[in-house]
Amino acid sequence: xxxxxxxxxxxxxxxxxxxxxxxxxxxxxxxxxxxxxxxxxxxxxxxxxxxxxxxxxxxxxxxxxxxxxxxxxxxxxxxxxxxxxxxxxxxxxxxxxxxxxxxxxxxxxxxxxxxxxxxxxxxxxxxxxxxxxxxxxxxxxxxxxxxxxxxxxxxxxxxxxxxxxxxxxxxxxxxxxxxxxxxxxxxxxxxxxxxxxxxxxxxxxxxxxxxxxxxxxxxxxxxxxxxxxxxxxxxxxxxxxxxxxxxxxxxxxxxxxxxxxxxxxxxxxxxxxxxxxxxxxxxxxxxxxxxxxxxxxxxxxxxxxxxxxxxxxxxxxxxxxxxxxxxxxxxxxxxxxxxxxxxxxxxxxxxxxxxxxxxxxxxxxxxxxxxx
Ligand code: NAD
Numbered sequence: 519x520x521x522x523x524x525x526x527x528x529x530x531x532x533x534x535x536x537x538x539x540x541x542x543x544x545x546x547x548x549x550x551x552x553x554x555x556x557x558x559x560x561x562x563x564x565x566x567x568x569x570x571x572x573x574x575x576x577x578x579x580x581x582x583x584x585x586x587x588x589x590x591x592x593x594x595x596x597x598x599x600x601x602x603x604x605x606x607x608x609x610x611x612x613x614x615x616x617x618x619x620x621x622x623x624x625x626x627x628x629x630x631x632x633x634x635x636x637x638x639x640x641x642x643x644x645x646x647x648x649x650x651x652x653x654x655x656x657x658x659x660x661x662x663x664x665x666x667x668x669x670x671x672x673x674x675x676x677x678x679x680x681x682x683x684x685x686x687x688x689x690x691x692x693x694x695x696x697x698x699x700x701x702x703x704x705x706x707x708x709x710x711x712x713x714x715x716x717x718x719x720x721x722x723x724x725x726x727x728x729x730x731x732x733x734x735x736x737x738x739x740x741x742x743x744x745x746x747x748x749x750x751x752x753x754x755x756x757x758x759x760x761x762x763x764x765x766x767x768x769x770x771x772x773x774x775x776x777x778x779x780x781x782x783x784x785x786x787x788x789x790x791x792x793x794x795x796x797x798x799x800x801x802x803x804x805x806x807x808x809x810x811x812x813x814x815x816x817x818x819x820x821x822x823x824x825x826x827x828x829x830x831x832x833x834x835x836x837x838x839x840x841x842x843x844x845x846x847x848x849x850x851x852x853x854x855x856x857x858x859x860x861x862x863x864x865x866x867x868x869x870x871x872x873x874x875x876x877x878x879x880x881x882x883x884x885x886x887x888x889x890x
Pocket of ligand 1: 596597598599600601610789790805806807808809810811812814820821822824862
């Protein structure tokens with residue numbers, strides 16, 4: 519069973535820190551500084567993954583990174599580049615799979631001062647991380663397996679698969695659906711949320727999305743204190759752009775979750791302020807939604823707030839709720855004041871008054887000190 523607010527970790531907290539690459543180390547440095555200013559005692563165990571680790575240790579995800587997270591239970595991670603082509607497996611995907619971090623949690627909350635078409639949005643996307651069309655069960659055009667599957671389809675009275683087709687299989691299992699929906703309800707309960715909306719498309723995909731809904735309905739019965747509703751994914755996208763304030767916690771299979779989490783990030787100011795976490799029953803890795811933005815690496819330019827908000831989520835997870843509230847308030851104050859924010863939060867991207875990554879951290883620390 520998942521724990522969303524741990525009681526077994528005590529200060530000083532030992533936490534794995536994976537700075538990542540590209541702009542990762544800069545935003546990590548900024549985030550570590552604001553965490554220090556909260557006064558929560560953390561002993562970081564710094565671990566390298568990605569291309570740097572490949573050059574030094576011969577692996578993009580050395581075993582001791584995994585061991586460190588397993589031992590400490592909690593990690594804070596910067597983004598890691600996945601070079602295109604060349605058989606380079608995504609470190610991010612591997613980390614989630616190998617540590618069985620099955621729930622991807624992406625809150626989309628509007629803060630006063632963020633330039634957006636919407637206000638009062640406070641939605642949390644809970645996306646299943648392992649299966650669905652992302653399970654990696656894929657065959658290229660011409661693969662003999664496609665012919666075998668096509669024959670099975672015709673035997674079952676379905677249309678054959680065209681010979682010039684590639685094939686990706688959608689897999690939705692009862693167990694994994696059950697645990698992600700459980701997770702969503704536990705999340706709602708732990709964080710005082712009122713409603714869980716299950717999102718899929720069972721009118722078309724009866725045996726996969728239909729199974730997801732059937733399981734969700736069953737799990738919902740065990741949480742009478744939390745409202746449960748279902749929404750077809752196409753309708754959901756429209757509802758979210760028309761009245762996002764009507765939604766609370768959304769639980770979705772992998773693909774829909776991926777798409778809707780970007781949509782929701784767009785509702786509240788974009789990637790620069792979009793935090794995330796990948797959580798399993800006993801382990802959690804907190805990381806911004808965005809990637810490594812390599813073109814800005816080393817320029818002290820990108821917004822560290824997505825990683826700082828991820829750190830807020832981490833503080834709540836380890837039970838440091840008061841510190842989390844203070845840090846969230848301090849970041850929100852800097853946003854509302856609008857002075858010490860990076861280029862992406864200004865009306866124009868080339869605004870000369872935009873500050874750098876490290877100045878945002880200074881401003882957040884300044885607010886934290888004023889609170890003391
Ligand atoms: P990206 O998120 O790095 O960048 C997309 C756009 O958003 C760019 O214009 C970028 O400049 C901007 N942006 C990103 N972070 C920002 C920030 N903090 N502040 C301001 N602007 C920001 O996505 P991409 O370009 O598709 O990917 C770059 C690399 O990151 C790829 O190798 C990809 O595989 C990797 N990636 C890693 C993760 C992860 O580590 N979890 C997630 C997504 C992408």
